[in-house]
Amino acid sequence: MSTHTRLPGTPDPMLHFNGDGVRLAADAWGPVDGPLVLLQHGGGQTRHAWKGAGETLGAAGYRALAFDARGHGDSEWAPDGVYGQDAMVRDLECVVAALGGRRPVLVGASMGGGTSLVAVGEKHVDATALVLVDIAPNIEAAGVKNIEAFMNQRPEGFDSLEQVAQAIAAYQPHRARPRNFDGLAKNVRLGGDGKYHWHWDPRFRTGTRNLEQRTQRLEACAANLDVPTLLVRGGLSDLLSEEGAQAFLKLCPRAEYVSVTGAAHMVAGDRNDIFATSVVEFLGRVVPVAGEPLQAPHHTHPVGRDGGGLLDVP
Numbered sequence: 001m002s003t004h005t006r007l008p009g010t011p012d013p014m015l016h017f018n019g020d021g022v023r024l025a026a027d028a029w030g031p032v033d034g035p036l037v038l039l040q041h042g043g044g045q046t047r048h049a050w051k052g053a054g055e056t057l058g059a060a061g062y063r064a065l066a067f068d069a070r071g072h073g074d075s076e077w078a079p080d081g082v083y084g085q086d087a088m089v090r091d092l093e094c095v096v097a098a099l100g101g102r103r104p105v106l107v108g109a110s111m112g113g114g115t116s117l118v119a120v121g122e123k124h125v126d127a128t129a130l131v132l133v134d135i136a137p138n139i140e141a142a143g144v145k146n147i148e149a150f151m152n153q154r155p156e157g158f159d160s161l162e163q164v165a166q167a168i169a170a171y172q173p174h175r176a177r178p179r180n181f182d183g184l185a186k187n188v189r190l191g192g193d194g195k196y197h198w199h200w201d202p203r204f205r206t207g208t209r210n211l212e213q214r215t216q217r218l219e220a221c222a223a224n225l226d227v228p229t230l231l232v233r234g235g236l237s238d239l240l241s242e243e244g245a246q247a248f249l250k251l252c253p254r255a256e257y258v259s260v261t262g263a264a265h266m267v268a269g270d271r272n273d274i275f276a277t278s279v280v281e282f283l284g285r286v287v288p289v290a291g292e293p294l295q296a297p298h299h300t301h302p303v304g305r306d307g308g309g310l311l312d313v314p
Contacts (some may be wrong), residue, residue, distance in 0.1 A: 002062075006074075011048070015076050016069065017098050019091035025074035026067035026095075027051070030058025035287050036104040038095065039066035040112025043152050043267070044200055046073030048186050049109070053268050056276035061289035062105075063258070065274065067095060071201035073186075081203040085214075088115045089124050096125055105287055107249040107279065109133035109268065111241070114218065121221020127289045129228040131279055134240045134267050136248035137218035141211065143265070146171070151205055157195025164188055164196055216244065222251040228286035229255040230276060234263035237304030256282065 013025035027047050037057055044109070050066035052071040057064035068075035070091055071083050078087065092115060096104060096150055106127045108116030115133035119125040150171040158164045161184050170182075188196040233245045249255055258278045263271040 001016075007188065007190060009185040010144045011186060013047075013068075014067070015052075015067075017095045019070060019082075019094045020087060022070045022076040022078055024067045024070065024091060024267040026065055027054065028058075028065040029054040030061065030063045031061060032063055034058075034061045034063040034289060035283070036099065037062045037064045037283070038092070038106055039064060040071070040092070040103045040106070040115055041066065041069065042112055043147070043204070044112030044198065045074070045266075046199055047148070047185060048073070048088045049266070049268060052272040053276045055106075056272075056280060057283075060280045060282075060284070062283065065095075065099075066171065069115075071204045073199050077201040078205075081161075081201070081206070083204045085114060085118055089119050089122075092116075093124055103128045105129045105131065105283060107131040107133065109136070110135050110265065112208065114214075117207055117221045117225075120227060121224045123220075125226050127232075129232045129283065130225065131232065131282070132142075132248075133232045133275075134234050134237050134243065136244050136266050137215050137222055137251070138238055138247045139215075139239050139242040140241055140244065143225075143237070144211070146238060148205070149192055151198070155202065157193060159187070159195060161188070161196060173222055200224070203233075219251060224247055225252050225255070228246045228282075230258065230279070230282045231255055232258045232260060232267055232278060234265055234267040235259050235261040237263040237267075240264050 014028055015026040017024045017026060017232070025047065039054060041047060041049045047066040047068045054066055055066040055236070069088055071077045096102070103126050106116035106120060106125065108131070109132070113132040115129060117132060118225060120127050120130050158167070164184050165188070187199050189199055191197050231245060231248055233240050233242070245257060245259070249257060260267055260271050260274050263275070268275045
């Protein structure tokens with residue numbers, strides 16, 4: 001378990017759920033009887049990555065719920081140090097069961113997208129729709145290395161929040177650097193050594209990961225999708241290339257596709273305005289707030305949007 005201290009100003013969780021042997025922290029927005037949308041963040045992120053999107057979905061009448069993955073944010077660290085995809089799928093199943101078994105829309109970024117894809121593609125969760133955010137079976141090895149380098153830096157901790165801000169700015173040079181560090185409180189904890197540490201269990205980054213096996217499993221899941229699906233790619237992403245997106249659309253030709261200009265891997269954080277609007281527009285057609293889900297439209301070619309008028313870590 002974590003022995004680090006939460007910093008002042010870190011928002012308290014609105015809800016808690018019992019996952020598969022861990023307690024999960026969550027936030028929720030929108031009417032409790034609205035169509036359920038479960039938001040799963042990327043590796044090294046927290047539920048706070050979805051705040052803007054959750055508020056937009058809630059305002060549109062959906063019941064949006066984002067939870068910290070095991071070992072992340074305010075959720076408990078796994079006692080056995082297990083953070084694989086199967087464990088996270090089991091956690092997701094527990095959350096769905098705790099919510100009465102309601103059929104959810106699954107929205108997942110990076111790691112959370114992989115969890116969502118496996119959950120739907122292997123029939124662990126009976127979802128109404130799936131939104132994958134900058135993740136697909138085929139991803140770029142260079143992008144994976146960049147994420148790993150960011151997450152593995154300074155395992156001994158940071159001396160100050162300014163150092164934390166510098167690390168984030170180096171990884172996301174396209175974003176404007178914040179003028180104050182108040183918003184960093186929810187991303188780090190203060191250790192007993194007086195240093196700032198990332199808000200995740202260091203064991204999350206240990207162990208071996210077989211990219212080839214991962215690709216094969218997710219390709220099989222993609223080919224097995226039978227729910228309305230939207231793939232959202234950050235136009236500046238170094239993890240999911242346009243080629244990787246097109247490969248997914250060949251496996252799942254009924255899927256829709258949005259490429260968000262000006263956004264990198266952390267799509268919702270970079271351009272939440274376009275991202276949230278795209279998701280609400282998609283769900284308004286396939287899982288409307290009132291009535292039964294509509295038949296997903298069939299597209300011979302993917303639907304693409306950019307910031308000019310067409311329309312967050314694995």
